Amino acid sequence: GEGELKPFLAKHGSHLAPPPPGDPRRAGPPGGLRRSGPMSEGVRRRNVASSGEGESKANQALEKVKRFDVFSKVDEDYLEKSQTGGTVTVVAAIFMALLFVVELQEFFTVQVHDSVLVDTSWKKVLPISLNLTFPRMRCDTVIVQVLDRSGERETDVRGKLIQVSLDRRGGVVQERVPKKGECLSCLDGVGEEHTCCNTCQALKNAYYAKGLSYANVAQTAEQCSMAVGCHIVGSITVPRKSLSGSIDAAIGHVNKHGGRNELYFNVQDPAQAIDTSHTIHSVAFGEPSMDGSPLDGTTKVADVGLVNYQYHLKLVPTILVDRWGGQVETNRYSFTDIAKSARAKTGKMVEVPGIFLTYEMMPFRMQSVEKSKPWSHILTSSCALIGGAFSVASLVETVLSKLVGRFFGCGPGVL
Numbered sequence: 128g129e130g131e132l133k134p135f136l137a138k139h140g141s142h143l144a145p146p147p148p149g150d151p152r153r154a155g156p157p158g159g160l161r162r163s164g165p166m167s168e169g170v171r172r173r174n175v176a177s178s179g180e181g182e183s184k185a186n187q188a189l190e191k192v193k194r195f196d197v198f199s200k201v202d203e204d205y206l207e208k209s210q211t212g213g214t215v216t217v218v219a220a221i222f223m224a225l226l227f228v229v230e231l232q233e234f235f236t237v238q239v240h241d242s243v244l245v246d247t248s249w250k251k252v253l254p255i256s257l258n259l260t261f262p263r264m265r266c267d268t269v270i271v272q273v274l275d276r277s278g279e280r281e282t283d284v285r286g287k288l289i290q291v292s293l294d295r296r297g298g299v300v301q302e303r304v305p306k307k308g309e310c311l312s313c314l315d316g317v318g319e320e321h322t323c324c325n326t327c328q329a330l331k332n333a334y335y336a337k338g339l340s341y342a343n344v345a346q347t348a349e350q351c352s353m354a355v356g357c358h359i360v361g362s363i364t365v366p367r368k369s370l371s372g373s374i375d376a377a378i379g380h381v382n383k384h385g386g387r388n389e390l391y392f393n394v395q396d397p398a399q400a401i402d403t404s405h406t407i408h409s410v411a412f413g414e415p416s417m418d419g420s421p422l423d424g425t426t427k428v429a430d431v432g433l434v435n436y437q438y439h440l441k442l443v444p445t446i447l448v449d450r451w452g453g454q455v456e457t458n459r460y461s462f463t464d465i466a467k468s469a470r471a472k473t474g475k476m477v478e479v480p481g482i483f484l485t486y487e488m489m490p491f492r493m494q495s496v497e498k499s500k501p502w503s504h505i506l507t508s509s510c511a512l513i514g515g516a517f518s519v520a521s522l523v524e525t526v527l528s529k530l531v532g533r534f535f536g537c538g539p540g541v542l
Contacts, residue, residue, distance in 0.1 A: 211527050219520035226512050234505045237450055237497045246444050246492040248367070253458070256362040257288060257374060258409045259482070262297065263402035266290040266357035267331050268378050269481070273363060276371040286363035293356035300354045311350055315339055327351035370488045377481025378403070403436065403480045404429045410484065412442055413457035421462055433469040435478035438462050440486040443493050450497040459493065460486070 261269065271288050272280055292300040305311070305325035313324040316333030324330040327350045334344065344351075359376055378401060407425040409415070427436060440460045447455040469478040 209528065211531060212524050215520050215524040215527065219516050223513060223516045226516070227509060230505065230508050230512060234500050234508075237499050240496050240498060242494045242496075244492045244494055246488075246490055248444065248492075251367050252285075252364040253367045253488075254362060254364045254411075254413055255374065256409065256411045256415070257484075258360045259376065259405055259407045260293070260297075260356065260358045261376075261403070261405050262293070262356040263404060264357055264378070265327075265351065265354050266292050267327050267351070267354075268401065269357050269359070269376055270378075271359060271374070271376050273365060274373045274375065275365075284363050284365055286361060288359055288361035288363060291358040291360070292354035293358055294353060295355045297356065299358075314344060314348065324350060327354065367488065371486060373483060373485040375481060375483050377479050377483070401433060401480060402429055403434045403482070405436070405482060411457070412460065412486065413444075414455050416445075416447060416455065416457045416459070421460065427466065431468055431470075433480040435467050435469045435480055435483070437465045437483045438485065439464070440484065441489060442486050443489045443491070445493045445495060448494070448496045450499045458488075 269290065271290065273284050274280060294300050309325055310323035311325050313321045313330060313333040316324065316330060316337055316339060318333065318336065321329070321333035321336060324333050327348070330344070330348055330350050334340070365372060405427055407422050409420065410422045411420055422438065422440075427434075440462045442458045442460045445457050445459045447457065449455075467478065469480045
């Protein structure tokens with residue numbers, strides 16, 4: 128009856144209701160047969176693939192990908208943590224941090240690769256820069272000259288080496304400008320050609336003209352009393368075809384003898400009035416390099432005033448290439464030095480007091496190239512460091528856990 132049908136429909140009505148739109152059951156029977164009736168007239172469905180089949184294929188593909196998973200997952204309920212494992216983890220983290228800092232420093236360290244080439248640039252010029260000071264020797268007693276390998280004065284020299292007079296404190300002494308109509312005495316050097324000596328150099332020439340020593344007079348004469356030391360600074364360029372030469376800063380004057388320039392020193396000048404102590408602030412052949420030069424900052428103090436200092440330099444043409452591609456052409460050098468008294472034991476002068484820088488070019492060239500490590504180096508090193516540290520830490524933790532369990536009778540996860 129109707130009373131019995133209502134409870135039945137309430138319980139089983141969902142199974143008897145028509146399928147919702149899009150449900151495969153609303154399609155016709157298998158084989159693509161057309162259902163007769165007014166509701167299906169003009170509508171055909173043939174081999175309609177269900178969306179469920181597409182989803183099942185995607186799930187099957189994902190299941191196949193799982194076979195390549197090497198990172199197996201363990202449920203957290205099965206994980207055990209211990210004090211030993213925590214201690215090993217903290218120590219391993221500190222150790223990894225220290226190793227990473229060391230690796231980072233190594234990454235930023237620039238390596239220099241050197242190579243040797245045959246030098247074919249002999250047609251070029253050689254730039255020379257010099258900066259030295261005689262603190263107790265006047266500029267009017269020093270002569271600076273550039274000589275070639277044969278001892279002749281170099282003729283094709285460009286640039287200039289300037290001599291600056293210094294006072295007792297190392298300050299610059301301005302050149303005395305004679306007043307109009309002024310005539311200072313030439314003292315013992317007065318003569319027909321030298322009646323007025325208004326400058327220190329004029330007084331020096333007057334004394335040399337008579338063959339007199341003027342070293343003591345230079346310390347007391349009005350024209351020369353302010354200047355005590357001499358600062359020699361400047362840059363010159365010489366042809367490289369000579370391959371060797373010298374720069375002399377010596378006491379005396381140059382005379383022509385037998386077609387050659389020879390340096391003469393007045394032996395009547397007292398030794399106590401001349402002091403060849405000096406400081407070489409810098410000597411560079413070519414562009415100055417970042418690491419400086421071996422002679423930079425060299426100071427020599429003469430025990431006796433008349434000392435002959437000889438520096439023998441071996442120049443190696445060098446090309447410096449930084450990691451950014453910039454090039455600097457310079458000349459590195461090594462040197463040996465000799466210091467000997469200019470006066471023999473008998474009192475006879477055997478050497479000229481002063482500084483003699485002799486240089487010689489080498490027939491080969493050095494090329495120094497800076498190279499930095501690529502970023503891939505620090506990435507691979509960091510990965511290797513982290514992986515290796517964790518592997519070792521895991522091994523250590525396993526061994527410690529077993530030892531603790533054996534000696535203290537503790538189960539896993541207790542310590």
